[in-house]
Amino acid sequence: AQSVAQPEDQVNVAEGNPLTVKCTYSVSGNPYLFWYVQYPNRGLQFLLKYITGDNLVKGSYGFEAEFNKSQTSFHLKKPSALVSDSALYFCAVRVGDTGRRALTFGSGTRLQVQP
């Protein structure tokens, strides 16, 4: 079985400050890891992914994430937060070699960026 934990229901940060949204995972096999963002009353938008290669991956809107195999973590980061980054963020995982390719999602972390 595979699972994702997002330990913080909400993260508050001031505009211009760095932000981190935490994610840890559990899978049996090679993990494919993803971050999605959801704005109010909208679908999920893909931000970035780790499949193989460099542990630091860069994605849309200046976000990046670091894959840490020993800590089974994939934290989302941004050097300087914007008010427009305020949204609901989901971490997701799947095993690389799987037939159905479905993602398992965490419970989500609400990011609030204050002006």
Add this chain to the structure above:
Amino acid sequence: NAGVTQTPKFRVLKTGQSMTLLCAQDMNHEYMYWYRQDPGMGLRLIHYSVGEGTTAKGEVPDGYNVSRLKKQNFLLGLESAAPSQTSVYFCASTHGPGRDTGELFFGEGSRLTVL
């Protein structure tokens, strides 16, 4: 390019009524999914399909049925709606064998309320 389109976007049902949610994708994807999103629980997989004419159960399939008669369409049915099925439903799709980019592409969601 519309991507993944869900209809209807909103629906209110009475307990015991039936309805069908339609998902259509124009990206020629083989794999399609139905998830439900509930507060604090992330997204949970209801059913999925790895190709035209095939369907399979996800983690929370009870009370739902699906059909994939055409490659571009994936229908989710509720035969006898219950208040516990009040949720936001998301359809997603991704590439088939030979092209695994990992990420899923999501629709905008269908908000269902069962009274």
